[in-house]
Amino acid sequence: MNKFSAALNVHIEQVREWGQREVRPAGLEADRNGAPLPPDHPYFAGYVDFRRRHPGPVDDGAVPEGPAVRMAAINEENAYWDRGMGVAAPGPGLPAPIVAAAGTPEQREHFLGPFRGSEIPRWGSFALTEPSGGSDTTAFRTRATRTDRGFLLNGAKCFIGNAARADWVLVQANLDPDKGRSGQRSFFVERGNRGMTGIKVENKMGLRAYESVSFILEDCEVPRDNILGGERPEQTSRSSAYGATMGTLNTTRVGVAASAVGLARSAYDEALNFAKQSGAFRSIRVRDRLEAMHRQLRAAWLMTLRAAWKADSRIPNIVDASMAKVFAAETAQDLASAGMEIVGLEAGAGHHLVEKLFRDAKALNIVEGTGQIQRIIMARHLVGLPR
Amino acid sequence: MDFARGESDEIIAETIGRFAADELRPRLREFEAARTVGESVRERFAALGFEALDIAEEAGGAGLGLLARVRTNRLLAEADAGAALALDRFAPAIYVIEAFGGVEPLKSLGMNLGQSDLRFALVTDPGAGDVAGVRVAGHVAWIPAAPADVLVGLGPQGAWVLKDGFAFEPVRGAALHAAGASAVRFDGTPILAWHDPMRAARALARIRIYYASLIWGVLSDAAGFSRSYALDRVAFGKPIAHHQALAFLIVDMYVAVARLGLLIEDAAMAIDAGEGRAVGAAAAAFVDAIEASRFVGPNGVQILGGHGFMRDFPVEKAMRDCRALGLLAGGCDSAREDAGAGLAATISERIAA
Ligand SMILES: Cc1cc2nc3c(=O)[nH]c(=O)nc-3n(C[C@H](O)[C@H](O)[C@H](O)COP(=O)(O)OP(=O)(O)OC[C@H]3O[C@@H](n4cnc5c(N)ncnc54)[C@H](O)[C@@H]3O)c2cc1C
Numbered sequence: 001m002n003k004f005s006a007a008l009n010v011h012i013e014q015v016r017e018w019g020q021r022e023v024r025p026a027g028l029e030a031d032r033n034g035a036p037l038p039p040d041h042p043y044f045a046g047y048v049d050f051r052r053r054h055p056g057p058v059d060d061g062a063v064p065e066g067p068a069v070r071m072a073a074i075n076e077e078n079a080y081w082d083r084g085m086g087v088a089a090p091g092p093g094l095p096a097p098i099v100a101a102a103g104t105p106e107q108r109e110h111f112l113g114p115f116r117g118s119e120i121p122r123w124g125s126f127a128l129t130e131p132s133g134g135s136d137t138t139a140f141r142t143r144a145t146r147t148d149r150g151f152l153l154n155g156a157k158c159f160i161g162n163a164a165r166a167d168w169v170l171v172q173a174n175l176d177p178d179k180g181r182s183g184q185r186s187f188f189v190e191r192g193n194r195g196m197t198g199i200k201v202e203n204k205m206g207l208r209a210y211e212s213v214s215f216i217l218e219d220c221e222v223p224r225d226n227i228l229g230g231e232r233p234e235q236t237s238r239s240s241a242y243g244a245t246m247g248t249l250n251t252t253r254v255g256v257a258a259s260a261v262g263l264a265r266s267a268y269d270e271a272l273n274f275a276k277q278s279g280a281f282r283s284i285r286v287r288d289r290l291e292a293m294h295r296q297l298r299a300a301w302l303m304t305l306r307a308a309w310k311a312d313s314r315i316p317n318i319v320d321a322s323m324a325k326v327f328a329a330e331t332a333q334d335l336a337s338a339g340m341e342i343v344g345l346e347a348g349a350g351h352h353l354v355e356k357l358f359r360d361a362k363a364l365n366i367v368e369g370t371g372q373i374q375r376i377i378m379a380r381h382l383v384g385l386p387r
Numbered sequence: 388m389d390f391a392r393g394e395s396d397e398i399i400a401e402t403i404g405r406f407a408a409d410e411l412r413p414r415l416r417e418f419e420a421a422r423t424v425g426e427s428v429r430e431r432f433a434a435l436g437f438e439a440l441d442i443a444e445e446a447g448g449a450g451l452g453l454l455a456r457v458r459t460n461r462l463l464a465e466a467d468a469g470a471a472l473a474l475d476r477f478a479p480a481i482y483v484i485e486a487f488g489g490v491e492p493l494k495s496l497g498m499n500l501g502q503s504d505l506r507f508a509l510v511t512d513p514g515a516g517d518v519a520g521v522r523v524a525g526h527v528a529w530i531p532a533a534p535a536d537v538l539v540g541l542g543p544q545g546a547w548v549l550k551d552g553f554a555f556e557p558v559r560g561a562a563l564h565a566a567g568a569s570a571v572r573f574d575g576t577p578i579l580a581w582h583d584p585m586r587a588a589r590a591l592a593r594i595r596i597y598y599a600s601l602i603w604g605v606l607s608d609a610a611g612f613s614r615s616y617a618l619d620r621v622a623f624g625k626p627i628a629h630h631q632a633l634a635f636l637i638v639d640m641y642v643a644v645a646r647l648g649l650l651i652e653d654a655a656m657a658i659d660a661g662e663g664r665a666v667g668a669a670a671a672a673f674v675d676a677i678e679a680s681r682f683v684g685p686n687g688v689q690i691l692g693g694h695g696f697m698r699d700f701p702v703e704k705a706m707r708d709c710r711a712l713g714l715l716a717g718g719c720d721s722a723r724e725d726a727g728a729g730l731a732a733t734i735s736e737r738i739a740a
Binding site for chain 2: 129133134135136138139158159202204205206333334337340346348349351355358362363365366367370371
């Protein structure tokens, strides 16, 4: 039930080897510097090369697991070494499946094409959240208005991953406020657009390895071809920007859960190793704690895998995915905190990995639907909580 | 039974509260970056006359007792727990000296607290308890302190005091940066040393309550700040505080802070009154502080959503500060051990009676 195929394990092993050698040290370096590694840092060129050599499992039948389980397995291993570096990794990122699902053929080619086989690091970015609110997607204030040449965007976005280094940022804006959230569309804002101003890289508690960027859109002109799905989305399938976005967030939820499990496993291992080396493992209190940590970790991982397996098996998994996301995120936080206690003053000194994990973990219960939002989703299904 | 506060308590609260709000809170990130509160803030605090608040009058302190100290600590830590530590040159190290030798040894060493500029620091040394003249040596990975003039070591069996033979080495520190962050290496001959497990336990009780009261302040602020934020922030057509999922969370956080405060004040009163249950009560309050930290700290951030994760808001600092404070005084497990032992003692006393 919960064993991976040998073929998938080969991929996990590649990520593990790369993670231990490159990702962990790079993540620690960024955290120490208090800033993401610059885009021209050799790490990123190395990553591109690693990905060219090891593209990861694809849909060619060589790996029997479905895409969701594969993603969970790879995300978990990646985040074990450093969640922040995982997000900082070059690539189109979160918008890729949205563009693939809702973009026109030309957009898929123009915006995703350069990433294929690229020898230089490139990033894509996805801007949904606004300073005035992230959970309530109906309240977004960024507006798009039509012009002769295309669109003008006005508004503000915040905490957007990789936005300052991205080739393009896929920005959510409302083109037709009268229609509420179904009036929302997505627009490619390409690098160098002068309407994207006030770019600020946020100073975060953790996950300092990737940039979270806030910016203002001030009469930001985008060409007509840059509206996702084209001007008349009714003609393409799944192209309501809102629908495509929400559909993607539903699938990536399991991916975030898996990352949280990876981070939690890292905290557990740090605590266990410390306890063994320091002799604290002899204390029944410490062993009890480690047992509880291990149990919680195992449950979170099984929950995540089941949600992924259901997705691959086309069994409705909304409750499972939300449950995994919230439980795994809270597990990461709990285990990092308990790990701090076991490691004690060494953790207080600020050099120990578990201290960094403690600062990194919190974001996982906030990004891509907060813990409260996940509970609301579950409650709608379990007890018919009204909207 | 009387939960009312006296007039002098109100005056202290008013003065300290104003100082914390005016002098500390607006500058918390500045102190954090500088790893000190700076001399001028320290002088202004000293001028208020609350520096050695709970130290015996004979030693140059104000002699107001631990209860006054915990209330003061709470108010200072609501603004910045690191700054609260930085502003206290004496405690909690001085509690050890008071518990073992009273104030006489201090005076005989020419240390009249009211008149000297000395700074004291405390480390845990499981080997403490040997007699004077025997060398002590060890290394402590982190204390939230800048270099001090006098180092006090405390272990379950006893304690020692070093005037030299120790070195502070700056470390990154997980939190509480305004107080500084140091690793301490010591290898020297104590000027004072005691062996007395009972007194060691009493000193530790005061120290635990001291740190617990700082946690109380941190959590009280995290709960209060996130509550006000939740009243201002609107999502889905109403303040987020009015969505039941957050409303109940906010209420539970309020309860956690309230129960912690009651346990801390109760233990402080027991210590001030020299009651037999004081050691167990202090250990239990410290455990409660750590458990409340695990709940209130991360949820303070959670209520602010993405903003909570950014250093523009104080809740991420609160989460780190309370976590770090809970690592001090021997940490959670040993406190739990002592709380349990205290319970056993109470039961056996009852049986004996
Ligand atoms: C490290 C990091 C990286 C991020 N990266 C990106 C990115 O790349 N792109 C992007 O678009 N965004 C990104 N975000 C933003 C993230 O998606 C939002 O922070 C998140 O959606 C929450 O929105 P908010 O911060 O505005 O909080 P709010 O929506 O204001 O929520 C505040 C609090 O209210 C609660 N709440 C809201 N509504 C309800 C309700 N109905 N019932 C009960 N409780 C409720 C929330 O759970 C939360 O606790 C990132 C955030 C972080 C921290």
